[in-house]
Amino acid sequence: xxxxxxxxxxxxxxxxxxxxxxxxxxxxxxxxxxxxxxxxxxxxxxxxxxxxxxxxxxxxxxxxxxxxxxxxxxxxxxxxxxxxxxxxxxxxxxxxxxxxxxxxxxxxxxxxxxxxxxxxxxxxxxxxxxxxxxxxxxxxxxxxxxxxxxxxxxxxxxxxxxxxxxxxxxxxxxxxxxxxxxxxxxxxxxxxxxxxxxxxxxxxxxxxxxxxxxxxxxxxxxxxxxxxxxxxxxxxxxxxxxxxxxxxxxxxxxxxxxxxxxxxxxxxxxxxxxxxxxxxxxxxxxxxxxxxxxxxxxxxxxxxxxxxxxxxxxxxxxxxxxxxxxxxxxxxxxxxxxxxxxxxxxxxxxxxxxxxxxxxxxxxxxxxxxxxxxxxxxxxxxxxxx
Amino acid sequence: xxxxxxxxxxxxxxxxxxxxxxxxxxxxxxxxxxxxxxxxxxxxxxxxxxxxxxxxxxxxxxxxxxxxxxxxxxxxxxxxxxxxxxxxxxxxxxxxxxxxxxxxxxxxxxxxxxxxxxxxxxxxxxxxxxxxxxxxxxxxxxxxxxxxxxxxxxxxxxxxxxxxxxxxxxxxxxxxxxxxxxxxxxxxxxxxxxxxxxxxxxxxxxxxxxxxxxxxxxxxxxxxxxxxxxxxxxxxxxxxxxxxxxxxxxxxxxxxxxxxxxxxxxxxxxxxxxxxxxxxxxxxxxxxxxxxxxxxxxxxxxxxxxxxxxxxxxxxxxxxxxxxxxxxxxxxxxxxxxxxxxxxxxxxxxxxxxxxxxxxxxxxxxxxxxxxxxxxxxxxxxxxxxxxxxxxxxxxxxxxxxxxxxxxxxx
Numbered sequence: 001x002x003x004x005x006x007x008x009x010x011x012x013x014x015x016x017x018x019x020x021x022x023x024x025x026x027x028x029x030x031x032x033x034x035x036x037x038x039x040x041x042x043x044x045x046x047x048x049x050x051x052x053x054x055x056x057x058x059x060x061x062x063x064x065x066x067x068x069x070x071x072x073x074x075x076x077x078x079x080x081x082x083x084x085x086x087x088x089x090x091x092x093x094x095x096x097x098x099x100x101x102x103x104x105x106x107x108x109x110x111x112x113x114x115x116x117x118x119x120x121x122x123x124x125x126x127x128x129x130x131x132x133x134x135x136x137x138x139x140x141x142x143x144x145x146x147x148x149x150x151x152x153x154x155x156x157x158x159x160x161x162x163x164x165x166x167x168x169x170x171x172x173x174x175x176x177x178x179x180x181x182x183x184x185x186x187x188x189x190x191x192x193x194x195x196x197x198x199x200x201x202x203x204x205x206x207x208x209x210x211x212x213x214x215x216x217x218x219x220x221x222x223x224x225x226x227x228x229x230x231x232x233x234x235x236x237x238x239x240x241x242x243x244x245x246x247x248x249x250x251x252x253x254x255x256x257x258x259x260x261x262x263x264x265x266x267x268x269x270x271x272x273x274x275x276x277x278x279x280x281x282x283x284x285x286x287x288x289x290x291x292x293x294x295x296x297x298x299x300x301x302x303x304x305x306x307x308x309x310x311x312x313x314x315x316x317x318x319x320x321x322x323x324x325x326x327x328x329x330x331x332x333x334x335x336x337x338x339x340x341x342x343x344x345x346x347x348x349x350x351x352x353x354x355x356x357x358x359x360x361x362x363x364x365x366x367x368x369x370x371x372x373x374x375x376x377x378x379x380x381x382x383x384x385x386x
Numbered sequence: 387x388x389x390x391x392x393x394x395x396x397x398x399x400x401x402x403x404x405x406x407x408x409x410x411x412x413x414x415x416x417x418x419x420x421x422x423x424x425x426x427x428x429x430x431x432x433x434x435x436x437x438x439x440x441x442x443x444x445x446x447x448x449x450x451x452x453x454x455x456x457x458x459x460x461x462x463x464x465x466x467x468x469x470x471x472x473x474x475x476x477x478x479x480x481x482x483x484x485x486x487x488x489x490x491x492x493x494x495x496x497x498x499x500x501x502x503x504x505x506x507x508x509x510x511x512x513x514x515x516x517x518x519x520x521x522x523x524x525x526x527x528x529x530x531x532x533x534x535x536x537x538x539x540x541x542x543x544x545x546x547x548x549x550x551x552x553x554x555x556x557x558x559x560x561x562x563x564x565x566x567x568x569x570x571x572x573x574x575x576x577x578x579x580x581x582x583x584x585x586x587x588x589x590x591x592x593x594x595x596x597x598x599x600x601x602x603x604x605x606x607x608x609x610x611x612x613x614x615x616x617x618x619x620x621x622x623x624x625x626x627x628x629x630x631x632x633x634x635x636x637x638x639x640x641x642x643x644x645x646x647x648x649x650x651x652x653x654x655x656x657x658x659x660x661x662x663x664x665x666x667x668x669x670x671x672x673x674x675x676x677x678x679x680x681x682x683x684x685x686x687x688x689x690x691x692x693x694x695x696x697x698x699x700x701x702x703x704x705x706x707x708x709x710x711x712x713x714x715x716x717x718x719x720x721x722x723x724x725x726x727x728x729x730x731x732x733x734x735x736x737x738x739x740x741x742x743x744x745x746x747x748x749x750x751x752x753x754x755x756x757x758x759x760x761x762x763x764x765x766x767x768x769x770x771x772x773x774x775x776x777x778x779x780x781x782x783x784x785x786x787x788x789x790x791x792x793x794x795x796x797x
Contacts, residue, residue: 054415054418183451244509277509279511279513280506281506328477330478333747333749367470374415375415
């Protein structure tokens with residue numbers, strides 16, 4: 001690095017006073033407020049499902065989807081620590097989802113390092129269940145954007161005013177997704193299968209992935225974000241010898257959160273390009289795309305029985321994901337492997353941190369060949385911060 | 387919030403809530419009629435048999451990863467990717483087989499990776515290509531697997547009675563059994579008929595497999611690159627000097643999983659009929675017989691003794707004689723297999739043909755390689771022993787052709 005630039009950076013770090021609180025979404029959690037130096041919090045999420053697939057149902061089932069524990073600590077005036085330990089489906093899956101420190105270099109810039117949530121779209125960092133009116137997470141955010149994606153890495157983030165716009169940026173180097181994108185038990189290109197906890201210890205190919213997001217908070221319009229991810233996912237060399245071509249996965253996402261009148265809108269769209277080995281042609285897609293939009297309309301805010309400040313909302317979600325974009329070379333027909341869903345929701349928030357939700361969801365799927373599959377069902381659940 | 391708006395919004399919420407609470411039956415996908423679905427177990431299975439069937443169903447649907455043994459060379463990653471919903475396959479999973487005529491004999495070119503092409507490979511491995519020296523290449527679209535237990539349970543004697551290799555009855559149709567050599571791990575069975583050390587094959591489009599164990603082990607190996615106790619070696623690509631398999635411990639399919647998948651296939655139901663009482667369908671069936679289509683597509687067969695009650699000495703309607711027939715140059719791909727010559731094909735069972743499109747993405751493809759887009763096209767591509775039936779079809783009036791097609795679509 002240029003010596004003069006380095007000196008300037010260090011000087012600015014020393015000269016700038018610490019800011020009280022970042023606007024980063026991962027700190028936008030109620031347990032953080034009013035803490036001393038360390039706080040413990042988390043959220044709990046459970047639900048029931050009744051789903052029918054092509055006329056066949058396994059009946060009702062109940063699940064405790066997630067029990068997540070947050071640990072937050074302010075270390076001095078410039079350093080904060082945050083971790084999140086997730087228990088999914090009881091103790092079926094236990095994962096360290098976040099464990100990071102933020103070192104605030106200046107009001108406009110902080111260094112982040114550790115196990116972090118890459119800003120691949122907005123949902124990956126804003127996925128806490130109490131924030132959402134629907135039990136299921138969006139298709140595009142889980143099938144294409146592999147939320148929840150945790151990566152070990154480091155980078156910079158911050159906010160800067162640009163004209164009258166409050167702009168934010170995040171950019172990180174991370175170990176990146178792994179071989180599971182094509183080496184998986186899904187029989188298709190599956191970006192979520194590229195998540196690998198071994199990547200917390202070591203990169204599988206020695207080439208970090210880059211992920212970054214910029215966002216603009218537009219007065220009266222809401223927040224628009226644009227994010228990109230690019231990285232080599234396969235183990236292309238072993239003990240220094242090349243054993244495969246380098247294969248990259250690239251994602252581009254566009255997200256929005258804002259309001260139109262009384263309706264809150266949240267949406268995310270993603271496109272993915274995946275270098276797939278020739279030997280997996282057509283079964284494994286090299287392009288994917290999808291999007292979702294949630295519209296939430298509060299129909300009552302105020303007293304409900306003895307509860308003050310309760311909110312009752314109706315919501316609708318429309319979503320789509322095409323996991324193998326293209327046509328069959330043999331027949332010219334469209335490759336299937338896509339999903340569309342519409343969900344209706346009714347939610348009750350006795351206060352902002354707790355939500356009881358009921359959803360009805362109709363889900364159209366097609367397999368690789370385009371054969372249709374229909375699912376529909378009702379879900380009722382709760383989620384609360386603590 | 388204004389009172390009127392609140393009331394309207396609450397009404398909306400109530401409608402939504404009512405929809406959610408009351409909608410389990412009204413707004414969920416309904417079960418298709420049984421006659422519109424190929425998949426499903428035999429009626430009359432005991433609880434234990436049903437448990438095995440369902441275990442096999444899970445094995446049939448299992449998608450394999452390279453870590454579990456898929457490949458390194460393969461065509462598809464699961465049984466179900468070729469036989470979607472137990473139905474007919476699609477171009478994307480159609481098998482390619484090749485060979486070469488050398489000195490008057492057909493050579494399956496094993497040293498070049500033959501006879502089956504594995505045109506897919508796991509990452510880091512090189513997929514096969516058809517060698518330039520190949521003189522015969524055929525493509526084989528996966529058949530429906532429903533009802534195969536019935537076909538397996540037909541005694542050899544029934545097939546021998548149907549055979550007429552010298553066309554003694556003079557109808558121009560001369561079906562013969564596909565006599566094949568069995569690998570040591572295939573048991574011919576107690577009622578098997580033997581001919582100079584060969585046994586009758588009945589599975590595969592050229593009758594190259596004796597029974598469902600034989601067929602399933604070949605499919606695990608050749609289609610998915612998965613080893614079993616019967617075929618414990620991975621497929622490799624010697625042409626490019628890659629003679630090593632994967633590192634998954636062999637056999638990659640354990641015996642219990644293999645046997646339950648075989649049991650699952652064996653205990654799938656008979657493909658259902660539809661519109662049997664429709665006069666047009668009934669007329670079409672008469673025309674089908676008058677055009678001598680039934681000389682090969684024999685309407686009914688009878689099973690022999692079976693430990694599975696639903697398969698035990700029952701008459702069923704597969705519309706096949708399970709014999710090899712010369713289909714003429716129209717369907718001669720220059721590829722021989724088992725006991726079948728290049729122009730010979732085992733009579734395809736027609737049951738389930740009316741539901742073919744349901745597993746093929748809505749666009750049905752017919753014949754061994756899916757070259758026919760319509761049933762009429764498929765009929766017109768029949769040659770050789772079936773040429774007389776094809777000509778009979780050509781002489782039919784438009785109404786009679788429609789009736790014949792309606793009959794086929796009812797199967």
